[in-house]
Amino acid sequence: MKIDVNANIMDVNNAYAAQNRDLLEEKGILVINIMGSPGAGKTTLLEKLLSNWQKQMKVAVIEGDLATAKDAERILACGAAVVQINTDGGCHLDAKMISQVLPGFDLEETKLLIIENVGNLVCPAGFDLGEDLRLVVMSVTEGADKPSKYPSAFLAADWLALNKLDLLEYTDFDMEAALADVYAIKPSIQVFPTSCRKDKIQGLDKLAEAVIQLVEEKQKQANK
């Protein structure tokens, strides 16, 4: 008897993802799945974006971590609705986890749902959560070879935030080589150079605006 365990796991995940997608589509909520290595700056980037978004719309956030509610506390302080999922050692969020926490949000009022995945440049890329868009955050301190060495994350991504640009001058990060690799893996990817450091903020308004534009399109589709 041959048991194809992996296919089974993915089938179950995809079924939950489709269910999440249907529900969130119906409510006209744009969903972004944020992925990246530990310390790429995902939560800090999200804090900065929230301070822009919160003025104009209701945002919900799902935080994924192995342990602690540290990220959820930071997001709560930004005024967004937030649920923390602790995977207890698990290396990624899956669509079932998302489906289980969705009822905790006011889906009628929410216009944007951000899912911050577990910090991991490998496993999250394999799991559809029901999102509309995948944003990979990569910091320049990680080194220019990361796209070619971890291609699955960049292949799965729609957008890339190339973060911690404020530290670029102190590293030997080869921007040209990194971008060449990124575009070779995913020609359609949209790259947002960003820095979230106080007094060195860069590229955040452009990223925030690009999301707002997608939120508005999603709203239009839902109302038609």
Place this chain on the structure above:
Amino acid sequence: MKIDVNANIMDVNNAYAAQNRDLLEEKGILVINIMGSPGAGKTTLLEKLLSNWQKQMKVAVIEGDLATAKDAERILACGAAVVQINTDGGCHLDAKMISQVLPGFDLEETKLLIIENVGNLVCPAGFDLGEDLRLVVMSVTEGADKPSKYPSAFLAADWLALNKLDLLEYTDFDMEAALADVYAIKPSIQVFPTSCRKDKIQGLDKLAEAVIQLVEEKQKQANK
């Protein structure tokens, strides 16, 4: 019928790990499994350590990556024997992969085997490869909250290289908080503050020496 897939996978891994450990024990080879996030600086740290070790002993290196042989090429340039394992999307090395590449090395002459795991602060910690010692590399640019948010890696570690100290002054990394969390998770962990950046080298001799001491102990045990 209940199939406990995870237990089965771990049993198989542990059997290969025990086999690796027996073989390497017999040959008197010290084995270090290096883990850490993508971009923590594992390969650069290893390059620097090799330039110290290569003068006095034969070192073998196994490089684990999803794709490319970039790291193996860098290690080869340091004069060490190296085999690159490409996991083709896999998020960690397992003991079977190690057992398959061991015959490629001159185990009679080798005194130290370094396994650089896939860049991932989550999954590698769960897989015994047959190593004597686990070294986690974490860079200060990743942020001080990483130990508490990714406890499994630090719990699994014997040593921690707290790396990229040269960038400390440009970050808001809280050293005291990070170390308090690390020691709370693993009181016995030994911490090596390091910087590998040209002109800002720090802590490498101490780490290199600590390894050499263990290699010598291992040799004594094997010869008795």
